[in-house]
């Protein structure tokens with residue numbers, strides 16, 4: 413009997429496992445289980461291009477014919493309800509049990525729903541899937557005033573699209589700066605300037621206390637007593653990894669499903685990848701919410717399943733966010749930074765931030781500087797990295813520093 417790989421979660425990571433397994437020559441059975449309808453799709457455009465133009469036709473990661481050509485049993489609208497590790501089976505919500513030789517958990521994450529009074533009112537939206545995005549887009553078309561709770565990537569991407577569509581937008585962010593968990597202060601400041609310049613009312617250090625309204629949302633009350641009127645509220649305050657299936661099966665879990673350097677869970681037949689995985693990188697355990705992590709994890713796991721010997725996973729993290737005309741790109745991880753070196757474009761706006769820890773470059777944030785971003789990825793991926801002094805000797809020119817290696 414040929415080996416059977418079952419993948420739970422048909423998003424960015426799950427679909428990539430399927431594609432990579434076949435590319436790597438795996439000839440066994442593959443079953444891909446996903447609880448959403450339709451074909452697996454990309455999420456990033458939901459708050460960007462799709463929110464602006466409503467064109468869902470470009471979202472699918474692969475056409476239907478891919479599953480037939482590659483001999484993959486794709487089961488949309490199917491929920492995995494339980495994993496029975498002792499029997500090596502996944503039990504579906506309808507009761508059917510699927511035996512597996514290898515299991516990949518690619519269950520992603522779900523939005524945090526803060527316990528705000530009024531959060532259940534019509535007019536309050538969260539954004540994770542295509543159905544959420546379609547509902548939010550419809551609501552945006554009829555909205556005059558929107559409040560976005562959360563000044564992170566998704567909230568700000570939506571704010572930029574909504575403001576450009578003529579909606580009066582207020583963003584409330586509890587932290588003293590935008591995107592504070594992911595970028596350094598100079599980049600936060602650049603985006604604050606952009607959003608304010610585009611007419612968005614950004615309130616920093618502002619805590620939402622309740623969503624107001626009787627039959628539907630009519631505004632947001634802040635903890636300081638102010639109220640902001642709105643006919644649409646987007647709550648975008650982060651996600652929680654979907655770990656329950658793993659946890660109930662007895663697998664180790666800690667802010668995500670705990671995996672080793674080969675993305676194996678505490679049961680060596682079972683892997684976890686993407687948003688739901690907590691994995692070792694650069695000497696600590698991290699959980700990343702990015703297309704890069706989901707896709708690179710998937711490629712690594714597929715190679716292992718296809719029988720390759722390989723070093724532990726150590727792909728360089730990278731990320732992007734499109735907000736209006738600004739493309740933010742991040743290479744590396746800035747967590748634990750202790751110094752930054754911002755660079756300005758001809759107008760004086762910060763377009764690059766070199767981020768250091770203990771005098772070594774750990775991350776580079778760029779705005780509309782695709783070439784520098786690519787140079788940063790290559791520099792950061794080099795063994796030993798690069799020091800602050802070496803970069804200074806090259807006048808902080810990443811491409812020159814790279815050329816000199």
Ligand SMILES: Cc1cc2nc3c(=O)[nH]c(=O)nc-3n(C[C@H](O)[C@H](O)[C@H](O)COP(=O)(O)OP(=O)(O)OC[C@H]3O[C@@H](n4cnc5c(N)ncnc54)[C@H](O)[C@@H]3O)c2cc1C
Pocket residue numbers: 420421422423424425426445446447448454455456457458459490491492493518519520521539540541566654657685686687688700701702703704706730731732733734
């Ligand atoms: C609006 C938005 C914008 C984004 N923008 C960017 C961006 O610009 N750049 C970037 O790098 N990243 C971005 N991301 C993040 C990126 O999309 C995710 O990191 C990526 O999709 C993670 O892939 P994944 O496979 O881990 O999870 P997902 O793609 O979320 O897939 C997980 C799937 O598993 C399903 N599932 C969960 N439990 C079960 C179960 N028990 N049975 C069956 N199916 C189940 C889920 O419903 C989901 O379909 C964005 C995300 C969102 C929501």
